[in-house]
Amino acid sequence: MRKILIGILTAFVLAAGFSATGAASKGDKKNAPERPDLERIRSEVLDPRSPYYYPKLMARYEQNETVMNLQDYRHLYYGYLFQEDFNPYRHSEASTKNESLYYKNGHTRAELDSIITYAKEALADNPFNLTQMNFLIYALRARGKTNLANIWQYRLNHLLQAIISSGTGTDKENAWYVINPRHEYNIINFQNAVAKDQQYEEPYFDRIEVEKKNGKETATYYFNIRNMLEEYYRKFPDKQ
Numbered sequence: 258m259r260k261i262l263i264g265i266l267t268a269f270v271l272a273a274g275f276s277a278t279g280a281a282s283k284g285d286k287k288n289a290p291e292r293p294d295l296e297r298i299r300s301e302v303l304d305p306r307s308p309y310y311y312p313k314l315m316a317r318y319e320q321n322e323t324v325m326n327l328q329d330y331r332h333l334y335y336g337y338l339f340q341e342d343f344n345p346y347r348h349s350e351a352s353t354k355n356e357s358l359y360y361k362n363g364h365t366r367a368e369l370d371s372i373i374t375y376a377k378e379a380l381a382d383n384p385f386n387l388t389q390m391n392f393l394i395y396a397l398r399a400r401g402k403t404n405l406a407n408i409w410q411y412r413l414n415h416l417l418q419a420i421i422s423s424g425t426g427t428d429k430e431n432a433w434y435v436i437n438p439r440h441e442y443n444i445i446n447f448q449n450a451v452a453k454d455q456q457y458e459e460p461y462f463d464r465i466e467v468e469k470k471n472g473k474e475t476a477t478y479y480f481n482i483r484n485m486l487e488e489y490y491r492k493f494p495d496k497q
Contacts, residue, residue, distance in 0.1 A: 290424050293335050293434055295484050302336035311336050315384075321408050330419040337385060338436050338488045345437040345485050351378035352389060359392045364399065372396040385436070387413060387443040420444060424481075429462050432479035441465060441480045450476070461486060 301309040309332040317325060318333055325333075337343055355375035358368060376393035379386050390413045397406035421444070423434040435441055445452050445467050453475075454466040461483035467476050490497050 290422055290431065293331060293423050295335060295338070295434075298332055298335050299339050302332055302339060309336065311340060318384075318412070321411075323411060325415070327415075327418060327422060330415045331422065334385065334416055334419040335434070335436065335484075338484055343436075343488060343492070345489055347383065349379050349382040351375040351382070352386065355379060355389060355392055359395070364396075366400070369396045369400050373400070385416060385440075387416065387440055390416075391443075417444070417447060426478040426480070429458075429479050429481075432462060432481040434481045434484070436485050438463065438480075438482065438485075441478075445478065 298309075301307040302311040302314065304310060309329070311332075314329065314333050314336065317329070352375070355372055358364075358372055358375070361368070364372065372392055373396045376389045376396065379389040380393070383389075390409055394406050394409045394413065397403075397409065420433055420435060420440060425431040426433045426444075433441075433444065435444075441455075441463055442452060445465065449470050450467040451470060452465050453468050456464045458464050461481060463480040463482055465478050465480070467478060468474070469476070
């Protein structure tokens, strides 16, 4: 079940017009990777007159709108940087409990229900905890709650697409932009790869060496964490 879910996510990103390295498919220029203009996004998500005003955008997301497009999801994802509760290093107790439970071999109905409960608690604390979304989808499907699982699947797919749309990940110039360091590993895992080595490179990049799960291919991916760090240190100057 978990492997099938990862395959579905990867297939979605590819079908959306991106290769495994984020490059646009031939003839699909409208989906070409585009570096996010974070100053513009900041201005728009904080402006009550903007269609991207964050409370309105989050309300649409929570109402399960399926008409939200890539720009909506880019504003939703990157706009979270500028919200008061943004903290990329916060980790809830529910997340910790769920991680130990999820990775067991096989689950009873009661355990699946616990995974659902913990995942919802974790997502209430951090709406873009992609790992917990993955856990939630798995447990909902296993409990036969297909429609609800599909809603969360839609959300997760489009958040992944928003990240993938920010670059190709192949070098610093085209690094993927993330708002949480855990999202780096989500992107790698959802591409059926395993991180083998991670290094921070000045001034604000994470470089991750990966190996495909077939054991025959390797790759290097770059993630831009400049804005994530700037916002974190602005809010928590004592952490510098």
